[in-house]
Amino acid sequence: MYGEFKNYLSAELKNIEEAGLYKNERIIVSPQSAEIELAGGDKVLNFCANNYLGLSNHPRVIEAAKKAMDERGYGMSSVRFICGTQDLHKELEQAISEYFRTEDTILYAACFDANGGVFEPLLTEQDAIISDALNHASIIDGVRLCKAKRYRYANANMVELEEALQKAQEQRFRIIVTDGVFSMDGNVAPMDQICQLAEKYDAMIMVDESHSAGVVGETGRGVSELFDIYGKVDIYTGTLGKAFGGALGGFTTGRKEIIDMLRQRSRPYLFSNSVPPMILGASLEVFKMLNESDEIHTKQQENVKYFRDKMIAAGFDIKPTQSAICAVMLYDAKLSQDFATLMAKEGIYVTGFYYPVVPKGEARIRVQLSAAHEREHLDKAINAFIKVGKELNVIK
Numbered sequence: 001m002y003g004e005f006k007n008y009l010s011a012e013l014k015n016i017e018e019a020g021l022y023k024n025e026r027i028i029v030s031p032q033s034a035e036i037e038l039a040g041g042d043k044v045l046n047f048c049a050n051n052y053l054g055l056s057n058h059p060r061v062i063e064a065a066k067k068a069m070d071e072r073g074y075g076m077s078s079v080r081f082i083c084g085t086q087d088l089h090k091e092l093e094q095a096i097s098e099y100f101r102t103e104d105t106i107l108y109a110a111c112f113d114a115n116g117g118v119f120e121p122l123l124t125e126q127d128a129i130i131s132d133a134l135n136h137a138s139i140i141d142g143v144r145l146c147k148a149k150r151y152r153y154a155n156a157n158m159v160e161l162e163e164a165l166q167k168a169q170e171q172r173f174r175i176i177v178t179d180g181v182f183s184m185d186g187n188v189a190p191m192d193q194i195c196q197l198a199e200k201y202d203a204m205i206m207v208d209e210s211h212s213a214g215v216v217g218e219t220g221r222g223v224s225e226l227f228d229i230y231g232k233v234d235i236y237t238g239t240l241g242k243a244f245g246g247a248l249g250g251f252t253t254g255r256k257e258i259i260d261m262l263r264q265r266s267r268p269y270l271f272s273n274s275v276p277p278m279i280l281g282a283s284l285e286v287f288k289m290l291n292e293s294d295e296i297h298t299k300q301q302e303n304v305k306y307f308r309d310k311m312i313a314a315g316f317d318i319k320p321t322q323s324a325i326c327a328v329m330l331y332d333a334k335l336s337q338d339f340a341t342l343m344a345k346e347g348i349y350v351t352g353f354y355y356p357v358v359p360k361g362e363a364r365i366r367v368q369l370s371a372a373h374e375r376e377h378l379d380k381a382i383n384a385f386i387k388v389g390k391e392l393n394v395i396k
C-alpha cells in the first residue's frame with residue numbers, strides 16, 4: 001500500500017514546493033532572545049518571535065522553572081482529574097483569574113487545546129457561534145467540533161456582525177468569538193462596538209487574547225483594560241506561549257459556571273496530560289513580575305512607538321497597529337520574499353507573508369517588537385530596512 005501513497009505524497013509535496021509554499025525551518029542554537037545564533041554560527045536580531053515581554057529567556061523565569069522542577073519534579077504523568085492536579089495548578093489558575101479579573105480559570109496544554117475544547121461542551125445544535133473571518137485556526141477547528149450553527153463576518157466588520165446577530169436570533173444562545181489582536185495586521189478587535197451589539201442582540205462574547213494579553217491596554221492586561229469593558233466578556237482564552245514566558249500552555253478564563261462545565265466536559269482537558277511543574281512555577285513568576293511593575297510592558301510599548309515612528313519617517317507604508325505587531329506593507333509577494341532574504345543578510349530576522357496567509361496583493365514583512373529589544377537593536381533593524389528598501393526601490 002505505501003508505495004502508491006508515497007508517490008501521492010511526493011507529488012503533493014512537490015506542488016507545495018513549486019508554489020513556493022514549502023516551509024523550511026531555520027535552526028537556532030541559542031536561547032530565544034533579541035539576538036539569536038543560527039546553526040552555522042550566524043548571529044541575527046530576531047524580530048519574528050512572539051516574545052512580546054522578553055520573558056522567554058528571563059533569569060527570574062528560568063530560576064522559577066528550575067526551582068519548581070527541583071521541588072515538584074519533572075512531569076505529572078496524569079491528567080488533572082485522575083491524579084494530575086498540584087497546588088501549583090490551582091495557584092496559577094488563581095493568578096490568571098486575578099490578572100484578567102475573572103471568576104475562574106482552567107489550564108490546558110496549549111491555547112490550541114483551549115480553543116479546541118471550549119465550544120463543544122457548552123453549545124449544541126440549538127445555539128449559534130458568530131466568528132470573525134480572521135480568527136485563529138484553533139478557533140476554526142474548535143467551532144468545527146461543535147454542532148452549533150455557524151455564522152461568519154468579515155474581519156472586524158460590524159455591519160456583517162450585526163446581520164449575523166439578526167439571523168442568529170433564531171437560535172437559543174449566541175456567542176460572538178474574536179481574536180483580541182489579529183496577527184497579520186496587528187489590529188485590535190473593535191471590542192467597544194462588539195459589546196454594544198452583544199447587548200443589543202443578547203449574545204455572549206469570547207475573546208482569544210493570545211496576541212493581545214501582555215500587550216494592549218494601559219498595563220498590558222488585554223482588551224478589557226484597553227476598552228474598559230470589564231464584566232462584559234464571558235470567556236477569554238489565551239496562551240502561556242507568547243507574552244507570558246513563551247514555553248507552552250494555554251488557558252480559558254471567565255465566568256465560574258462556564259469554567260466548571262469545561263472541567264467536567266472539555267475533551268482536551270479530560271484526555272490530555274496536565275501542565276508540568278516547571279511551566280507552572282515559571283508562569284507564576286511571570287504573573288508576579290507583571291503585578292510588581294509595569295516596567296517591562298512600558299518598554300515594549302516604547303519600542304513599538306520608536307520603531308513605527310522611524311519607519312514611517314523613512315517613508316515605509318506601515319499598517320496602523322495598536323499591538324506589538326507591525327506590518328510593513330510591500331504588496332508584491334516576490335518583493336516580500338526578496339526583502340526578507342536581504343534583511344537576513346543584514347542580520348535581521350523578519351518574515352515575509354503573502355497569499356494565502358494574507359489577502360492577494362497585500363504581501364508584507366511582519367515585524368514583532370519585544371521588550372527584549374534594546375535601542376541599538378531597533379536602530380540596526382531600521383537602518384537595514386532603509387538600506388534594503390532603497391535597494392529594492394520601496395522607498396526613495
Ligand SMILES: *Cc1c(COP(=O)(O)O)cnc(C)c1O
Pocket residue numbers: 109110111112113115136138179183208210211238239240241248249250
Ligand atoms: C498562537 C495562538 C494560539 C495558539 O496558542 P498555543 O498556546 O501556541 O497553542 C491560539 N490563538 C491565537 C489567536 C494565537 O495567536
